[in-house]
Amino acid sequence: MNGPRRHFGVTWTNAMVIDVKIVVQVKLQPTPEQVSALETTLHAVNKAANDVSRAGFDAHGLKGSVKQLRSLHYARLKDRGLGAQAAQHVIKRVADAYTTLRGNIRNGNLGKPGSKRRVKAASKPVEFRENAAHTYDDRCLSWRYDMRTVSIWTVHGRMRNVTFTGSERDLKTLVDHRQGESDLLFRDGKWFIIATCDVPEEPQCEPVEGIGVDRGINNLATTSDAANYSGRRLNRYRRWQAKKKTEIQAKNTRSAARLLKKRAKREARHAAHMNHKIAKDVVAVAQRTGRGIALEELGGIRERVTVRRDQRATQSSWPFAQLGDYIAYKAQRVGVPMIEVDAHYTSQHCPLCGHTERANRPNRDVFSCRRCGLAGPADVVAGVNVRDRARSAWVFVNMPDPTG
Structure with a gap:
């Protein structure tokens, strides 16, 4: 039983362990000054994303790739005060949004060809809300688990010692398994960070039924x-x-x-x-x-x-x-x-x-x-x-x- 087997359409092996991607939400507890910096940052990156989206739509329609958008807008975003990683994430967010839109159209999720909903979605650039979530990686967001604080990039510079809280279970998962990118989110008057965690799954069983x-x-x-x-x-x-x-x-x-x-x-x-x-x-x-x-x-x-x-x-x-x-x-x-x-x-x-x-x-x-x-x-x-x-x-x- 050394090779992989397929049961109910799923590959199974007793030698390979695959990570399950889950998200952990922690609540930020910023001071009033930190709130102001976070608000300004979120508004700035989403305004930049809308500008990139409109320009990309005018130039490439729904087919703008990351490479095409980067060649047109990376330098401009840097000139507007966005950091290098923030500019890259803005461009990738826009490209991913159009990839999702194309997929929804291709799969018929927006109706049949010629339907009002489908025509409306394909006829205008994607828009981002003023408080839409923004993506951070480890270069612009670092964690101090022992102190329960984060250091995060803003348009006003690096902001340190932003405290966060969460359930003990979520914090343990965060410490043990956090990998990759996180999202800064503003919802219902509160600030959150949504972190991606790679949790090792159990080896798949060989089902009897x-x-x-x-x-x-x-x-x-x-x-x-x-x-x-x-x-x-x-x-x-x-x-x-x-x-x-x-x-x-x-x-x-x-x-x-x-x-x-x-x-x-x-x-x-x-x-x-x-x-x-x-x-x-x-x-x-x-x-x-x-x-x-x-x-x-x-x-x-x-x-x-x-x-x-x-x-x-x-x-x-x-x-x-x-x-x-x-x-x-x-x-x-x-x-x-x-x-x-x-x-x-x-x-x-x-x-x-x-x-x-x-x-x-x-x-x-x-x-x-x-x-x-x-x-x-x-x-x-x-x-x-x-x-x-x-x-x-x-x-x-x-x-x-x-x-x-």
Whole structure:
């Protein structure tokens, strides 16, 4: 068992350890003078990024590369008082933003060719908010873990002894595993540094079986083991939030707009908390039983699936992808293999006889095969189908190549 193996679409080996990239957020506690310097710096680099973005868009459209932007703007940014590394990071941020935009257009995330949203995105330069996060590397940001301070570059020069704080767990991860770049972030009146950490993952196990996970709205997740994570309480909470949102919107004042923004962030945090809990439970079961995890591939589901008008807001607002991302990185950290499989007809396909028909699912909650009579909870059957498709993918990956 010396060579790599592929299980559920993931390479496994008992000799190689791969790092998992996670981020750790620490809160800065700057003095008023330090706050002023940080604000000035963030405004300056984002204004410079907007200038580079507009000039690059006029010269190259959406296709400006780092090399092209650097040749045009590096010297100008230095003349504006930005340090060498700050200028490089501004240029790279702009180039990365256009790379992301091109990828979204290519993958159809902004609609079909000719759609209003896609045309609007491609017809103007990328803009950066005044307080958008700025990237720092080890040349312009250094850490004193024992003193819990950082030394950071600003447009007014190097600023030392900026104190920071965080949870003991996060600070330990920061000390042990921080690598690469960090981001300076201003959010809700507070200053943060988001640091990248490379945490060694556990060697991936050789799974004896898989756990299929079906994601939904009424049931947030249902596994092939019949474990069900109901969304009833969450949906009740979100309906209450929607009612309050309507009441606040009716006031149409600036304070109402601020309150709406605050409530939206609270709801997003609540959804993230729920997804974290579900992902933690699913990965823990897979790790304890030595199994891999199979998820439905839900990319573009909002464009593929048509729902009633009264369900549109619910479908479009729940972060399906976030749950998948949480399961993926938690599984990677503990060495549990994971794969995404085709999601088509998982709720209409009979895992016993293979018959697929819309009538197999007479309502949202029940599956009943018209051919063999197999019946059960529809979401559990979907989870079993997801697991079985992962099995097929595993067999396909390990089949000998007929061409030799």
